[in-house]
Amino acid sequence: MTPFYFGTSDRRIFGIYEPAAPGTAGKRAAVLCYPWGSEYLHAHRAMRQLAIKLSVAGYHTLRFDLFGTGDSGGDMTDASLAGWQNDVHMALEELREIVGAASATLIGLRLGAAIAANVLAQRPDDIDALVMWDPIVRGEHYLADLGVASEAQACPPRNGCDTPQTIEVQGFPLTQDLLREIRSIDLRSFTTEPPARTLIVVTDPSPSHAGLAAPSAMASSAGVPASSPYAQLNTAPPTIEFMNAACPWIEDIASTGVVPITVINRIASWLA
Amino acid sequence: MAGVTKGVSEQAILFGPRQSLVGILARPVAPAQSASSAVLILNTGIVHRVGHHRMYVAISRALAGLGHTVLRFDFSGIGDSDSRNDNLSPLQSCLADIKDAMDWLEANRHVTRVILVGLCSGADHAVLYGHTDPRICGLVLMDPSIPATVRFYFQYMKPRLTHLRNWMTVLTGRSRLVGSLIDEIRHAARTKQSSEELTLQNLRFHPCLEQSYQNAVARSIKLLAIFTGESTRQTYREQILDAFPNVSFGEHLRLEFFPGSDHTFFRQADRDTLTRLLLEWVASISDNCVEPAPPQTI
Numbered sequence: 001m002t003p004f005y006f007g008t009s010d011r012r013i014f015g016i017y018e019p020a021a022p023g024t025a026g027k028r029a030a031v032l033c034y035p036w037g038s039e040y041l042h043a044h045r046a047m048r049q050l051a052i053k054l055s056v057a058g059y060h061t062l063r064f065d066l067f068g069t070g071d072s073g074g075d076m077t078d079a080s081l082a083g084w085q086n087d088v089h090m091a092l093e094e095l096r097e098i099v100g101a102a103s104a105t106l107i108g109l110r111l112g113a114a115i116a117a118n119v120l121a122q123r124p125d126d127i128d129a130l131v132m133w134d135p136i137v138r139g140e141h142y143l144a145d146l147g148v149a150s151e152a153q154a155c156p157p158r159n160g161c162d163t164p165q166t167i168e169v170q171g172f173p174l175t176q177d178l179l180r181e182i183r184s185i186d187l188r189s190f191t192t193e194p195p196a197r198t199l200i201v202v203t204d205p206s207p208s209h210a211g212l213a214a215p216s217a218m219a220s221s222a223g224v225p226a227s228s229p230y231a232q233l234n235t236a237p238p239t240i241e242f243m244n245a246a247c248p249w250i251e252d253i254a255s256t257g258v259v260p261i262t263v264i265n266r267i268a269s270w271l272a
Numbered sequence: 273m274a275g276v277t278k279g280v281s282e283q284a285i286l287f288g289p290r291q292s293l294v295g296i297l298a299r300p301v302a303p304a305q306s307a308s309s310a311v312l313i314l315n316t317g318i319v320h321r322v323g324h325h326r327m328y329v330a331i332s333r334a335l336a337g338l339g340h341t342v343l344r345f346d347f348s349g350i351g352d353s354d355s356r357n358d359n360l361s362p363l364q365s366c367l368a369d370i371k372d373a374m375d376w377l378e379a380n381r382h383v384t385r386v387i388l389v390g391l392c393s394g395a396d397h398a399v400l401y402g403h404t405d406p407r408i409c410g411l412v413l414m415d416p417s418i419p420a421t422v423r424f425y426f427q428y429m430k431p432r433l434t435h436l437r438n439w440m441t442v443l444t445g446r447s448r449l450v451g452s453l454i455d456e457i458r459h460a461a462r463t464k465q466s467s468e469e470l471t472l473q474n475l476r477f478h479p480c481l482e483q484s485y486q487n488a489v490a491r492s493i494k495l496l497a498i499f500t501g502e503s504t505r506q507t508y509r510e511q512i513l514d515a516f517p518n519v520s521f522g523e524h525l526r527l528e529f530f531p532g533s534d535h536t537f538f539r540q541a542d543r544d545t546l547t548r549l550l551l552e553w554v555a556s557i558s559d560n561c562v563e564p565a566p567p568q569t570i
Contacts, residue, residue: 003284003294003352014284014296016352044320048352070322071282071296071329171325171538257318 005073006064006094012073013087015064017098018051024058029104030271031091032063033112037146038170039249040069043109046248046259050107050267057268059105062095066115076173077166081115081181088119092126105271107131110249111142114185129197131267132238134247137208139185146170148179198238199270201263203245241266280336287345287376292354293369295345296321297381298336309385309409309561310377311335311554313344314370314394316536320351323391324536327543331389334547335554341381345373363400363471370401378407385409385561387554390416392535396472400480403487409561410494412550415503415535417476419515427507485519494557495524498546501531526553 007013020028032047034040051061065072066087068079092104103126108116113135120127136142140150146169166173174182188208202209245260283297313328315321321344322329332342346353347369356365370388377383387410388398395416402408432438441447470480488495499506506512509529513521528549533542 001286001294001352001354003286005282005284012282014282016294038325041319041322041324044351045318069326071284073282076326168540171536171540173540 007067007073007087007090011067011083011087011090013064013067013090014071014073015062015091015094016048016051017095018055018061018063020058020060021056024056026058027060027099027101028058028271029060029062029095029099029101030054031088031095031104031106031116032061033088033106033108033116034063034065034070035110035112035249036066036069037172038251039110040065042251042256043249045257046264047109049259049261050264053264053268054271057272059271060095060099060101062091062098064091076178077175079175080178081118081185084115085119085122088115089123092119092123096126103128105129105131107133107267108135109133111136111182114139114187117187129271130199130238131271132198132200133263133267134202134204134249135187135200135209136185137187137206139182141206141208142185143169143179143183148174197270199267200238200240201266202240202242203260203263204247205242209240239270278333278337280333282332282336285343285345285376288348288353288369288372290354290357292356293345293348293372294321294352295343295373295376296332298332298342298344300336300339302339307341307381308383309387309558310341310343310381310383311387311389312370312373312377313342314366314388314390314397315347315350316391316394318350321346325538325540325543327537327546330543331547331550334551338551338555340554341377341383343373343377345369361469361471363397366397367401367404370397371405374405374407383407387412387557387561389550390414392416393472396475399484399488400470400475402493403484403491406491408491408493410496410554410557411488412496412498412553414498414546415500415505416497416512417472417481418506418512419476419481421511421514423514424507424511482516482518485516485521489519489521489524492524492560494526494560495521496526496528496550496553498528498530498549500533500535500537501529502534505535 002017003014004017005012005014032051034047035043047063051063054061064087066079066084068074068076088106095101095104106116106120106127108114108131113132116130117132117135120130144150148167148169166175167179243263243266245263246258248258248260279301281299281301285295285297287293287295313321313332316323328344332344335342347366349355360368374386377386384407386407388402388408389412390396390398391414395413398411399413399416402411438447442450468474470478475481497512499509499511509527512527530542530545533539537543537546
């Protein structure tokens, strides 16, 4: 395990590189994308265990803190969704340089999964697989779950109100620009040709998860209907698996510190 | 391994006998104000070194921005640090990790005087370790464990006495407060009568806690005790004084109370106030932290 800073002089990113365990072959590489806010804090333990599991499975991993979060440079007031996507690009380059791998797998949890999906759309040739763990499918729903009023509620039309530049969400500052970016997340339109292998793990189902892929994609034996966006593509739709497991990004008395090992094992076995 | 943000350099480090402890060393880009002293920030529970709402990152950078050296790190088995392999109890493991961090600061940064900062369990670790190491010159204790006092229960009960429903739960034996009070009395009696092993769970009742404060004061360690109003551990500012009547805190102790803050300093405004308080207090005890460490006599 090597903790280190990478990135540019004005955008320092903290990451932890976990090499593949000795004796495991190959140059397989995976970048892990954390969730945001208090979800990041609570899920940190599970993401570390996932990295250790993948190391044993022969993966070199890099997990890192998005700019303005964790130990990375900057403040939340400097953060943007576009900037965070660039952070993932930098992490991919860093890991590929360390490992010498031609491509890498992206694994994201919650908001990290949505960011990873956007990065995949930007550079599909460099990413060999994508794992989305309980992804944020619709930013509007996500913000509502976090207790953020909708744009219309916060500033009803015709009222011409002055919205504050920054609001506090679960103890973290969020700028209006970042709020707008998060609100615009909609993975239902995620119709870019996915890599050959894409896994979506859902342990905390919401109605919007079903909109990620064609309904038939949830049944592994079913074909892709002509109406599906994947029908025009030379690839399989994402595999969606619903699992009964603890949600590591949620803190409550019953589950604090719990690592959903069944999910971690499933991700490792699916990648293998 | 280093990064620079707004005049503060941050470096990721591995230390400890097995290089298994992960920390971030924050320093001013310009020469440190007092190169021989540092601030060491301890984990809160199982939350890793960035702290709730990233408060320890903000505090580290603010202190480093004013010229201080700051190390925040993860205890063994917390955050990014590996577990120990020496079969120490959880409490002893944390105390051993603090010593490893102190030794690293001394060996690599020539630091001889250190201020420990901790919230909740971190504050408990700080007070238990602080008096044992002559290099410690200050302790910042946020919501540390302190025994309940008569006034604590009175203050706790007062707003609840006017509600008929609360009386009904007492009369029907369903009161959680009465239940916890009985548990506390039992727990306290057991802990005081026996040589029960010290843990964070029984710390409030253990004679060792008062002794730790006494030793700290005897060593002239400066204490900043901060209590939050929405914590269930205390209900008033002076509870620590009433709980430890045998400790002559005197001018060694500064007491602060955040009546509207929750235990994790959830609101940015409270964290900003906390950061300003820490900056001001650390500066105010600088004289205490530049003298060479006194010889170990306790």
